[in-house]
Amino acid sequence: xxxxxxxxxxxxxxxxxxxxxxxxxxxxxxxxxxxxxxxxxxxxxxxxxxxxxxxxxxxxxxxxxxxxxxxxxxxxxxxxxxxxxxxxxxxxxxxxxxxxxxxxxxxxxxxxxx
Amino acid sequence: xxxxxxxxxxxxxxxxxxxxxxxxxxxxxxxxxxxxxxxxxxxxxxxxxxxxxxxxxxxxxxxxxxxxxxxxxxxxxxxxxxxxxxxxxxxxxxxxxxxxxxxxxxxxxxxxxx
Numbered sequence: 634x635x636x637x638x639x640x641x642x643x644x645x646x647x648x649x650x651x652x653x654x655x656x657x658x659x660x661x662x663x664x665x666x667x668x669x670x671x672x673x674x675x676x677x678x679x680x681x682x683x684x685x686x687x688x689x690x691x692x693x694x695x696x697x698x699x700x701x702x703x704x705x706x707x708x709x710x711x712x713x714x715x716x717x718x719x720x721x722x723x724x725x726x727x728x729x730x731x732x733x734x735x736x737x738x739x740x741x742x743x744x745x746x747x
Numbered sequence: 748x749x750x751x752x753x754x755x756x757x758x759x760x761x762x763x764x765x766x767x768x769x770x771x772x773x774x775x776x777x778x779x780x781x782x783x784x785x786x787x788x789x790x791x792x793x794x795x796x797x798x799x800x801x802x803x804x805x806x807x808x809x810x811x812x813x814x815x816x817x818x819x820x821x822x823x824x825x826x827x828x829x830x831x832x833x834x835x836x837x838x839x840x841x842x843x844x845x846x847x848x849x850x851x852x853x854x855x856x857x858x859x860x861x
Binding site (some may be wrong): 648658663664666668674675676677678681721723725733734737738740741 | 751778780782790792795797802803815838840845847848849850851852853854855
């Protein structure tokens, strides 16, 4: 079963608004990461938060992690058309067996309306 | 650095043919991952290497899939014989230090098996 589950699956907002995406996971983690994927491209790393951290900022991005609830949120403030993409949470280590690797959720597709 | 390089970017082949996907990781990275992305199953980890050694291939769907890493700067993923259900985007990613830290993805190979 999927380790990371993003919510919502799709989100459409107006440019300038804030976008919030959530991720839930099932097993213990070392860290949780967020990646962005533009249509037809590879994934790009956005931010990593370790299991002993609760909040992290990077530019317009804010990530929170609640290990007691096994959940994380990604907030993009003052959204821009260029933020239109799919956003994935990834947890390490990989839940499939090996000690390394990441498990990815199915993503939130974010559309920023101009 | 040029980033992770994958070739070809697109591959169209007929069922039963052999397909070889290639990846050059970022220089100095000691982990290399192969992922497959489909709409139905999302992003799946197929296999990963550490210092050129395959560590976990539990995600490889079946014996038709094989991967090698003959040196630190090159890896291949081979499908023989290919089937229509292998159609997907295949990503290669590399990382440095541990297998659960930031991963750098290539642009992917879009494989279509007719």
